[in-house]
Amino acid sequence: MPLLTDILTGTEHTKMCLIEDTVQQTGTPLVKAFITQLATRHARVIVLLNEDFVANFLRGFDSSTVDKLAVIDDYTDPLGWERENSQSATEQLFGSVHDGTAVVICSLSSLLFRTPLQKVCRLLRRIADSKDGPLPLVATVHRDLHDEATLLQLEYMASTVVMVNSNMECSLLHKRSSGKVLRKVEVLRVDKSYAVASCIETAMLASSAAGPAAAAAEPVASLPFSIIPQRDAEREARSRLVLPYTQQQRKADSSGGQIFYQPDDVDDFDEEDPDDDLNI
Amino acid sequence: MSAPNIVTGFQKKTRSVTQIRGTKPSFHNSQLLVSTGVPSLDHILGGGIAVGTVLLVEEDTYGNYAKVLLKYFIAEGITVGHEILVTSADSSPEEIIKELPGPMLSEPEPAQKVESHMNIAWRYQDLPPVKTMPASTGFGHYYDLTKKMPEKLLSGSKVTSFDMKDLLDVEESTSRLGSSYRNLFLKLHEVIEKNGYTTTQAKPQPERNILRIALQSVGSPLWTSTKNLAANECSGLDTSLTTFLYLLKALLRQSYAVCVLTVPTHLFMDRALTKRVERLCDAVVSLEAFAGSDKEQNPAFREYHGLFHVLRLPRLNSLTCHIPESSDLAFKLKRKRFTIEKLHLPPDLSETASRSQEDPVSNIRPKLSGCSSQAGGNAKLDF
Numbered sequence: 001m002p003l004l005t006d007i008l009t010g011t012e013h014t015k016m017c018l019i020e021d022t023v024q025q026t027g028t029p030l031v032k033a034f035i036t037q038l039a040t041r042h043a044r045v046i047v048l049l050n051e052d053f054v055a056n057f058l059r060g061f062d063s064s065t066v067d068k069l070a071v072i073d074d075y076t077d078p079l080g081w082e083r084e085n086s087q088s089a090t091e092q093l094f095g096s097v098h099d100g101t102a103v104v105i106c107s108l109s110s111l112l113f114r115t116p117l118q119k120v121c122r123l124l125r126r127i128a129d130s131k132d133g134p135l136p137l138v139a140t141v142h143r144d145l146h147d148e149a150t151l152l153q154l155e156y157m158a159s160t161v162v163m164v165n166s167n168m169e170c171s172l173l174h175k176r177s178s179g180k181v182l183r184k185v186e187v188l189r190v191d192k193s194y195a196v197a198s199c200i201e202t203a204m205l206a207s208s209a210a211g212p213a214a215a216a217a218e219p220v221a222s223l224p225f226s227i228i229p230q231r232d233a234e235r236e237a238r239s240r241l242v243l244p245y246t247q248q249q250r251k252a253d254s255s256g257g258q259i260f261y262q263p264d265d266v267d268d269f270d271e272e273d274p275d276d277d278l279n280i
Numbered sequence: 281m282s283a284p285n286i287v288t289g290f291q292k293k294t295r296s297v298t299q300i301r302g303t304k305p306s307f308h309n310s311q312l313l314v315s316t317g318v319p320s321l322d323h324i325l326g327g328g329i330a331v332g333t334v335l336l337v338e339e340d341t342y343g344n345y346a347k348v349l350l351k352y353f354i355a356e357g358i359t360v361g362h363e364i365l366v367t368s369a370d371s372s373p374e375e376i377i378k379e380l381p382g383p384m385l386s387e388p389e390p391a392q393k394v395e396s397h398m399n400i401a402w403r404y405q406d407l408p409p410v411k412t413m414p415a416s417t418g419f420g421h422y423y424d425l426t427k428k429m430p431e432k433l434l435s436g437s438k439v440t441s442f443d444m445k446d447l448l449d450v451e452e453s454t455s456r457l458g459s460s461y462r463n464l465f466l467k468l469h470e471v472i473e474k475n476g477y478t479t480t481q482a483k484p485q486p487e488r489n490i491l492r493i494a495l496q497s498v499g500s501p502l503w504t505s506t507k508n509l510a511a512n513e514c515s516g517l518d519t520s521l522t523t524f525l526y527l528l529k530a531l532l533r534q535s536y537a538v539c540v541l542t543v544p545t546h547l548f549m550d551r552a553l554t555k556r557v558e559r560l561c562d563a564v565v566s567l568e569a570f571a572g573s574d575k576e577q578n579p580a581f582r583e584y585h586g587l588f589h590v591l592r593l594p595r596l597n598s599l600t601c602h603i604p605e606s607s608d609l610a611f612k613l614k615r616k617r618f619t620i621e622k623l624h625l626p627p628d629l630s631e632t633a634s635r636s637q638e639d640p641v642s643n644i645r646p647k648l649s650g651c652s653s654q655a656g657g658n659a660k661l662d663f
Contacts, residue, residue, distance in 0.1 A: 121501040125369075125445060149549040153501040156547055173572070179344040181571045239399060 002199040003172055003184045007160055008037045012174065015134055016124065018158035020143040020151070027140055027164040032061070032194040034138050035104055039065040042136075043100040048093055050074035050110040057106075062193055070096060079114065090123060097135060103127050107140040108154070117150055121157055169202065300488045300536070302360030303331065304419050309598050314490055314538050315360075317352030319420040320620040324590060324609070325563055326602030328419070329540070331490060332533050333594055334525070336558065338545045338566035340586060343497065345567050346542040348425075348613060350494050351380055353540045355423050357492040358437045359383045365471055367464065368496035369444035369503055376496065377434070377441060382427030384616065424616050440471060445502070460503050461524035468493065469531060477535045488536065495541035498524075499548070499557070518553070525560040562594035567611070580625050584610040588620050 006012040017034070021027030038045050045068055049057055054071045061069070074089035087095065097103065105111070111120055128134050141154060143163070155161050155173075163171040168189065174182045189197040306313050306327045313328035316335070322328045329335050339346035357364045358380065366373040398405050444460065476483055477491045497503075499521045532539055545554045545566075558564045569586035570576045581587075588609040593601040610623040 118501060118504045122445075125502055129372075129445065149547075152547055152549075156544060157501065175342055179342075179348075181342050181344075183572060243400070243402065 002186050002201045003174060003182060004162070004170060004186045004188055005196055005199045007172075007174065008033060008196060010037070010041055010136075012160075013177070014136070014160040014174065015128055016137040016139065016158045017160040017162065018154055019138065019140045019162045019164065021140065021164040022142065022144045025164050025166045025168065027162070029168070029190040029194065030162065030164060030170070030188060031104065031106060031138065031140055033188075033190050033196055035069070036061070036065050036194045037196075038102040038104070038136065038138070039068040042102045043068065045069050045102045045104060046093065046096055047071045048074055048089060048103070048105045050078060050089070051107055060192070060194065072096075074110070078110070094126070097127070102136045103138070105137070105139040107142060109140075109142040109145050112141075112146065112150065117153060121153065124157055299485065300490060302357075302362055302418060303490060304328070306330070308602060309596065311596055314362075314492070315356050315420045316349070316540070317354075317356030317421070317423065318349065318618045318620070319422070320618070321349075321565075322420055324565075324604045324620060325593065326604075329538050329563065330594065330596055331536055331538055333538065333562035333596070334529055334532060335538075335540045336561035336564045337540065337542045338554075338558075338564065338591075339497070339542050340567040340569035341546055341572060342569065343542075343544060344571075345569055345586060345611070345613065347376070347496065348618065349567075350496055350540060350542055351376065352423055352618065353492065354494050355380045355383065355429060356421060357490075358429060358433050358439070359385075359421055360418060361437060362490045362492050363475065364437065364439045364441075364492050364494065365468070366439065366441040366494045366496075367444050369460075370497040370500055372443055373441035373496075374443075376494075377439060378428075380429040380434075381423035381425045382429050383433075384422045384424050422617055425613075426615055442467070461520045464495075465524060465527055465531070468528070472531065472535045472537060477537050479534050479536065491535065491537040493537060493539040493541075495539065497544055498541050499543045499545075501547070521553070522556050522560055525557060529560065529562070558591055561592070562596075564592040565590050580623075581610070584612045584623070586611055587623070 001011070003012065007014055007017065019027045019030055019034075021030075035045055035047065047057075047069055049071050052075060054073050054075075057071065058066055058069070072089050072092050077083055078089065080088060093103070108120060111123075115123075124137065124139070127137055139158075141151070143151065159175050159177075161173040163173075165171065167187070169185060169187050172182070172184045172186065174184075176182070184201060186199055186201045188199050191197040300312070303312050303314050304327070305311065308326060311330040313322075313326075313330055315322050315328045316325070325335075337346050337349055354364055354366060354377070366376060368376065444464065472478060472491065475491070477489075504518060504520070528539060541561075543557060545557065548554050548557075566589040567586055568589065570578075570581055570584070571586075575581055588611045590604055590607065590609065593603075595601040606622045608623045609620055611618065611620045
C-alpha cells in the first residue's frame with residue numbers, strides 16, 4: 001500500500017502531518033482528502049480556517065463529513081477588530097478539543113504572519129498534548145512564503161512532512177516512532193468528493209544509480225577463470241591435507257623454540273661454517 | 281632457626297580519592313570519571329565524562345540517535361545507582377524513562393570448549409577464547425535495546441523528571457535568560473542544593489552519589505523565549521541559550537553532577553550561535569546520520585549508520601586534553617551495542633584501487649570499458 005494512503009487511512013500513525021504546498025500546486029485536495037478520512041475515524045474534526053470563507057471551504061464535502069466538521073472561522077476577523085470580548089480563534093480551538101477529535105489547521109502561514117514562530121510551535125505542542133492523549137493534527141503551510149529557518153523548524157516539529165510538487169507529486173518524509181525514517185515520492189489523484197482515487201508510487205528518491213555496487217561485482221565476474229571454485233571434492237582433499245610441522249609442534253610443546261630442518265635432496269647441506277676462510 | 285618475623289613500620293598510604301559508586305579516576309589525570317553508558321564513547325572521551333562537566337551531543341537531523349545516546353546515559357545511571365534528573369520539551373520525559381534499555385548484566389555464554397578442530401590456525405587451538413564483555417567493575421555496561429529496564433532497578437533509583445512545557449514561559453521575565461531557561465536553571469539549582477550534591481556540603485563517604493542530568497533537545501523551537509524576540513532580531517543572536525550554558529557550567533563545577541544535553545544544531549541558521557554553544561560546553565560530539573541523506577547510497581558507508589565527529593574535548597586541570605586515536609569515526613547501532621569505531625573503508629575492488637589517492641566518495645564515476653584511457657587523472661598511466 002502506498003505510504004500516503006496508509007497515512008490518510010490511519011494505518012501509519014502520525015502525530016502531526018505537515019503539508020507544504022506552493023502557489024504552482026495547491027495542497028487543498030490533499031487536505032480535503034485528509035479531512036474526509038479523518039471524519040470517518042473520529043467523532044469530530046475541528047478545522048481552524050484562516051484562508052477562505054467557511055461556506056466556500058465546505059463546498060464539495062459529503063454531507064456526512066460536514067456533519068462532523070466544526071469549522072472555526074479565523075478568516076473574516078482574525079485580529080478581533082469587530083468582535084468584542086469574544087474568544088480568539090486559538091482559545092476557541094482549545095475550548096472545543098476533547099477526546100476523539102482531530103484538528104486540522106488551514107493554514108499555518110496566515111498564523112505565522114501575525115504570531116511569532118515560537119508561539120506557533122508551542123500552540124502545536126499544546127494541541128498534541130491535550131490531557132486525553134495526543135490528537136491527530138494536520139497543518140498546511142505555504143512553502144514559498146517563508147524562509148528556510150521557519151520551514152526547518154516546522155518540519156522538526158512534524159512527524160510527517162508532505163511536500164506537494166507540480167502535478168500532485170508528493171514527496172513524503174515519515175518519521176516513525178520506532179525511529180525509522182521513510183522517504184517516498186507518490187502521485188495522488190483525488191476525485192470529486194475528495195476520496196482518494198489513486199495513489200501511485202514513483203521511483204524512490206535515489207541520488208546515485210546502482211552503479212558502484214554493480215561495478216564492484218563486475219571485475220570478478222568477467223574473468224575467464226573462476227577464483228572461487230570450492231567444489232566438494234576439492235574441499236575434502238584440502239581437509240585431508242596434513243600441514244607441515246603439526247606433528248613436531250605437538251611433540252615439542254614444552255620447549256621454547258626449535259628449528260626443524262628437513263633438507264631436500266637438492267639442498268647443499270654443509271656442516272662447516274662457510275665464513276671460516278675469511279681472513280678477518 | 282625461626283623465620284624472621286619483622287614487624288615493620290611501613291604502612292601503605294591509603295588513597296584519598298573519593299570512592300563513589302559508578303565512578304573511576306581517570307588514568308591521565310586524577311579526574312573522577314563517570315561512564316556515558318556506551319563503552320566506545322567512554323574510550324573516545326578518555327575514559328568517561330569528568331564529574332562536573334557538560335557533554336553536548338549535537339543531534340542528527342531526525343534526532344533518533346541522540347535520543348538513544350541519552351537513553352544509554354540514563355540507563356547507565358540507573359544500573360549503577362546514581363540519581364537522575366531528566367527533562368525535555370519535545371517529548372515527555374516519562375516516555376523516555378519507560379523506554380530505557382535493559383542492562384546486559386549476566387556473563388555471556390560461558391567459554392565453551394572449542395570443539396571444532398582448527399585446520400589452518402592450529403597453533404591457536406589451545407588459547408582461551410577472547411572475552412568481549414568488560415569485566416564487571418561497575419563502570420561501562422552494555423545495554424540491550426530490545427529489553428526494558430527491569431522494574432526493580434528503576435524503583436530502586438531516584439529519578440526526577442519534569443516536562444519542560446510546564447516551565448516554558450510561565451511568566452515573562454525581563455532577565456537576560458528567557459524564562460524557560462531561567463526556570464530550568466533555578467530548578468536544577470534547587471535539586472542540587474536540596475539533595476546535597478554541591479562540593480561544599482561534605483557528605484560522609486558512603487552516602488556520596490552523583491547526579492546525572494539529561495536534557496533533551498535544548499534550543500529546539502519550543503525553548504526560545506517569545507518576549508525578547510524583537511530585540512534579539514535586531515542584535516542578531518538570541519543570548520538565552522548561551523547564557524544558560526554558561527551558568528550551567530558554573531553550577532556543575534561546584535557539584536557532584538554530570539550533564540549531557542542534546543541540541544538540534546541543524547536548526548540554527550546562524551553558524552555563530554552553533555559555534556558559541558560548542559565553545560561553552562566542555563565536551564562536544566556531533567552525530568551525522570546517513571538516514572535520509574544522499575550519503576546513504578555510498579558503498580563506503582554501508583556498514584555504518586552515521587558519522588561521529590568529536591568536536592571538542594575538555595582540558596581540565598591540565599595542559600592538554602585527551603586526544604582520540606582517530607578523528608574519522610563512524611557509529612553503528614545494533615540491538616545489543618552502540619559502537620563508535622574508526623571508519624574502515626571497504627576494500628576497493630575496482631581497477632583503480634592501487635593507483636587512486638582519492639577517497640571513495642569521489643571515486644564513484646562510470647567506468648569506461650575497453651582499453652581507452654579512463655576519465656580522471658590516470659590518462660598518463662594507461663597506454
